[in-house]
Amino acid sequence: MFSSEKIKFKKILSKDLKRIFIWRNDSFIRSKMLNQKKISYKEHLSWYKNLLRSDTQKNYIICYKGAAIGVASIKEIDLINQTCTWGFYIANKAFRYLAVLIEIKFIILIFKNKKIRKIWGETLSSNKKILKIHKYLGFTIDGTYKEHIKMNNKFQDVILTSIFKKDWNMSKKKILLKL
Secondary structure (H helix, E strand, O other), X not given: OOOOOOEEEEEOOHHHHHHHHHHHOOHHHHHOOOOOOOOOHHHHHHHHHHHHHOOOOEEEEEEEOOEEEEEEEEEEEEOOOOEEEEEEEEOOHHHHXXXXXXXXXXXXXXXXXXXXXXXXXXXXXXXXXXXXXXXXXXXXXXXXXXXXXXXXXXXXXXXXXXXXXXXXXXXXHHHHHHO
16 A cells, blocks of 8 residues: 655755756656756746745655655646646656555645646657556546657657546555555
8 A cells, every 4th residue: 555654745945946947957857847958046046936936836845764865846736727737756766666655645736736627738759657647546648749859859749647635546556555
């Protein structure tokens, strides 16, 4: 049975900024993002200031057994339509095996603590592992932006995915029993 007690999502504090800046600019992390450019520390501080004021975005440090291992974000929170987009990355390579568990716990957090009925996202078509996890957890493919992002002088598709709260509630017990 799934036990998520060791995985926590903590509010990002100013003391976390240097670590997140290093993580965000890591070449592996950037290779999985839609925005792959390196960011300056000035841009990073601006992002944090906007985050503190935002009602439509929430970001968290992912912790496992008390150690910071990555970042999770909820963006474009739309309380009228009850939708949001989301994402996460595990910066510490030693903990990437936790991706399924982190994704499950984050989906639970979004649907439980936010008034959200639908989570949607955009994933690079080259990010096969995360697309496989999404599919395993019940996300559907809603469409594809063909040749949408230029990477290494080639254009790549962006896959649109979503899951509804009602569908998650129907499938989560079965998924959790498998773990």
